[in-house]
Amino acid sequence: MLKRPFIPAEGVSNIELFYDLIFVYGISVVTSLCRNPQGGFFDWGMWIIYLFSFLVILQIWFYTTLLMNRYGDRSPAETVGLFANMFLLYFLANGVRLDWHQTSQMFNLTWAAILLNLAVQWLLKLRTYTNLDRTDRGIMLWTIVSLGIQAVLASIAAFLPGHPSEVMSWVALLFGMSVWGQSRLYRLKPARFSHLAERCSLLTIVAFGEMVVGISIYMTGMSSMWYPVGVFMLTVGLFLIYIFEHDFMLDHDAHTDGMIYTTISSWLIVVIGNLTLAFEFMPMDEIAFVPKSIFLSGCLVLYLLTSFLLGIYNKPQYRYSRNYVIARLVVCAFIVLVGIGTSFDPGIGLACHVVAVYATFAYEFFLLRRRDKLMAMGSSLGLSCEQMEDKKD
Numbered sequence: 042m043l044k045r046p047f048i049p050a051e052g053v054s055n056i057e058l059f060y061d062l063i064f065v066y067g068i069s070v071v072t073s074l075c076r077n078p079q080g081g082f083f084d085w086g087m088w089i090i091y092l093f094s095f096l097v098i099l100q101i102w103f104y105t106t107l108l109m110n111r112y113g114d115r116s117p118a119e120t121v122g123l124f125a126n127m128f129l130l131y132f133l134a135n136g137v138r139l140d141w142h143q144t145s146q147m148f149n150l151t152w153a154a155i156l157l158n159l160a161v162q163w164l165l166k167l168r169t170y171t172n173l174d175r176t177d178r179g180i181m182l183w184t185i186v187s188l189g190i191q192a193v194l195a196s197i198a199a200f201l202p203g204h205p206s207e208v209m210s211w212v213a214l215l216f217g218m219s220v221w222g223q224s225r226l227y228r229l230k231p232a233r234f235s236h237l238a239e240r241c242s243l244l245t246i247v248a249f250g251e252m253v254v255g256i257s258i259y260m261t262g263m264s265s266m267w268y269p270v271g272v273f274m275l276t277v278g279l280f281l282i283y284i285f286e287h288d289f290m291l292d293h294d295a296h297t298d299g300m301i302y303t304t305i306s307s308w309l310i311v312v313i314g315n316l317t318l319a320f321e322f323m324p325m326d327e328i329a330f331v332p333k334s335i336f337l338s339g340c341l342v343l344y345l346l347t348s349f350l351l352g353i354y355n356k357p358q359y360r361y362s363r364n365y366v367i368a369r370l371v372v373c374a375f376i377v378l379v380g381i382g383t384s385f386d387p388g389i390g391l392a393c394h395v396v397a398v399y400a401t402f403a404y405e406f407f408l409l410r411r412r413d414k415l416m417a418m419g420s421s422l423g424l425s426c427e428q429m430e431d432k433k434d
Contacts, residue, residue: 047112047170053239054115060105060123061243063130067098068251068314070134075318087139093214094137095314097152099307100217101130104159104188106240110232110299111180112166122162129155145206149199152213156192160185179226191217232299234292234354241306242287248313249280255317258324271391272320278398279316279341282405283309283348289409290359291351302354309347316340323387334390338380341394342373345401359409368404372397 074091105126113119129151136148167173167181194213198206256276259269295302319337322328349369352361361369379393 044171045169046172047166048114053236053243054109054113056115056120056123057109057113057240058243060127061102061240061247063127064098064102064244065247065250067130067134068095068248069254070137071095071098072251072255072314072317074137074139075321090137090139090141091318092311093211094148095311096214096218098130098133099310100214100221101126101133101152101155101159102244103303103307104156104221106237106303107184108159108162110237110240111230112163112170112177114166118165119162122158126155126158129158141207142203145210146199149195149206149210149213153192153195153199156188156195160188160192163188176226176229180230183226184221187217187220190220227298227300230298231296234295234297234299234302237299237303238287238291238293241303242284245283245306245310245313248310248317249276249283252276252313252317252320255321258321268388268391271388271395272323275391275395275398276320278395278402279313279344282345282398282402285402285405285409286348286351286355290355290405292354292356295354297354302351305347305350309344309351312340312343312347316344330387334387335380338376338394341376341398345369345373345376345398362408365404365408369401372401 071091071094074094075087105123133148133151133155136144136151138144163181163185167178167185170177173181191213194209194216198209198213201209253276256269256272259272316337319333319340322333323337325333346369349361352359355361376394376397379390379397
């Protein structure tokens, strides 16, 4: 094997962007599970399968992103490994079915193969690079062992019958979620945060893309254009909140291992997926209005709270003030009340949601502009932004 020093690749490669496209297909297949509700609302068993499948696909993306972020070098072996997993993800997505018992073996075996592929990629890098220190080697060994154990658990689940297979599949997923990246060694080596932030934003935009496709059902068969306009405005407002925070407030040069940031971003993508379901449920007459209204409001609250948590990685001058925290909590409480109290008129509920989301975005925009002015004034007086805020108060 040819030995060579590790030279990290700069930025996000086109290969990574191409690889992310398979997750568009995966998310689309998983979301389609819940498009045939029964009994006044979707079946909880169906939603559990949806959540499990979504988390598995998202976890694979997380594993790959961590590999590319820490030790990505755009080598031929790395590219082949990405394409191999991209191909396997087709079979994984095709194993997502409501009749889980009919496809669980294919799903779990494909999942195990993807995990082993990733473990091999880490092993190749461990054996190839000549300039790895003790921390690098510890990170790689921990990751390889974690991937290997999870692959074994997924393989066992593939050959168990019925309910034991479901339980073991969840054990495999939860094992990966609990141990992956938890070694203290990760905290000794900061991530390339700008690369990590870009990858997370791209997959978040992919999730929003699925939402844009989902709300297309409002554009046909509606007696009034007001509701489609409101839903589209709500989707745009949610997107603006995220992209504004990412482009202007996030510290892309943050010195961190990136694990918490990636975890919050992953949860945000799950929330966006559920928001897409909530939007698709709203025009379905076979679903009772009250539960779907509460579901939509709950997802909106989770979205605003999760995107808010990403603020811990904002630039120092854009860290959230006490007033901003209170304002976000007030908006979330308002949305909850809307979900509970507007069962008599869905149009009023939608209008209230739109107002709440755009008020959140407007306040965030005001916060950024106010901090910019304070920084400009403070620099001329030799004071920090926090000192200027104290003087103003």
